[in-house]
Amino acid sequence: MSAAPIPLTAEPCDYRTQCEPVRVRFEKLKAREVALKVENLGKVFRNADGGETVALRDIDLVTHRREFLCVVGPSGCGKSTFVRILAGLETKTSGTVSVGGVPVSGPGADRGMVFQGYTLFPWLTVKRNVAFGLEENGESRHVAEREALQWLALIGLERFADAYPHQLSGGMKQRVAIARALAMRPRILLMDEPFSALDAQSRARMQAYLIEIWRKIDITIVFITHDLDEAVTLADRILVLKAHPGEVEELIEVPVPRPRHPGQMLTPEFRATRARLDALIHPAEAEADGPADLGSLDMVTRMASVGDEVE
Numbered sequence: 001m002s003a004a005p006i007p008l009t010a011e012p013c014d015y016r017t018q019c020e021p022v023r024v025r026f027e028k029l030k031a032r033e034v035a036l037k038v039e040n041l042g043k044v045f046r047n048a049d050g051g052e053t054v055a056l057r058d059i060d061l062v063t064h065r066r067e068f069l070c071v072v073g074p075s076g077c078g079k080s081t082f083v084r085i086l087a088g089l090e091t092k093t094s095g096t097v098s099v100g101g102v103p104v105s106g107p108g109a110d111r112g113m114v115f116q117g118y119t120l121f122p123w124l125t126v127k128r129n130v131a132f133g134l135e136e137n138g139e140s141r142h143v144a145e146r147e148a149l150q151w152l153a154l155i156g157l158e159r160f161a162d163a164y165p166h167q168l169s170g171g172m173k174q175r176v177a178i179a180r181a182l183a184m185r186p187r188i189l190l191m192d193e194p195f196s197a198l199d200a201q202s203r204a205r206m207q208a209y210l211i212e213i214w215r216k217i218d219i220t221i222v223f224i225t226h227d228l229d230e231a232v233t234l235a236d237r238i239l240v241l242k243a244h245p246g247e248v249e250e251l252i253e254v255p256v257p258r259p260r261h262p263g264q265m266l267t268p269e270f271r272a273t274r275a276r277l278d279a280l281i282h283p284a285e286a287e288a289d290g291p292a293d294l295g296s297l298d299m300v301t302r303m304a305s306v307g308d309e310v311e
């Protein structure tokens, strides 16, 4: 893919300024049907000492079909609790969550989940791992394996269909985990820091793979990450949470055009968005170092480690 020229400008840029193609993309995105609706969501944990932790308070959010939403925030702001409630793995204390208009009351096939840790069955081949859920859902072994092979082709791992998880790299295991989740044809893919155990190079490759997959299929993605560059690279919008209690700080529309490529990390709109995230999440550091300096330091590290195949 040919990368657009990198405008090296020192001009200040407001992260809320959108060029025409980006503005039009958001207009279309918001006109699409609602995939996920969260209203007044709250979660209070009762602690062993009798006290309470308000993990989430009054979270309101609407995401649209085929939107890529990233969720960021300081440690303890409730990111994992939020995604676990969306998955139906955690109960909520108040509010409502609905997917495609249907209230969420537990785990369901309309939501797929990919976690940070490698969750493949080690005793099953790659193909059997992907086919597993389909067979559990009543498909014959033949049909399940045929579908599994199609998903493996989508993620470029059909050659490894008969390999076992221990024969794969960390990035490949996560690609299989994504294929396994997608095989169940969810409306929403929930991803809780799926790439954080990977080295920088594998992580950049995985980001590119994920964008490629997302472009090919009709899926809404909610992606939790600690990595602010990752959020700007992937997201249409970024939900920024603040901690104690976990509340919405800001919902940012990423002004970086698509298709995305690593060269965009040097563009004013990328840097302005990154600087805004730094200011919201690490206010003390951003003030001391200056947002632009922080951004460029990170960029140099990233640009040195991404491969040619990255979008």
Ligand SMILES: Nc1ncnc2c1ncn2[C@@H]1O[C@H](COP(=O)(O)OP(=O)(O)OP(=O)(O)O)[C@@H](O)[C@H]1O
Residues within 6 Å of the ligand: 045, 046, 047, 053, 054, 055, 073, 074, 075, 076, 077, 078, 079, 080, 081, 082
């Ligand atoms: N099972 C639990 N019992 C009591 N408190 C909990 C429980 N799970 C989470 N918490 C608390 O709820 C708050 C939010 O936790 P959560 O793990 O969702 O945050 P997070 O943003 O994902 O954190 P991190 O970025 O460190 O992974 C924290 O204060 C945490 O200590």
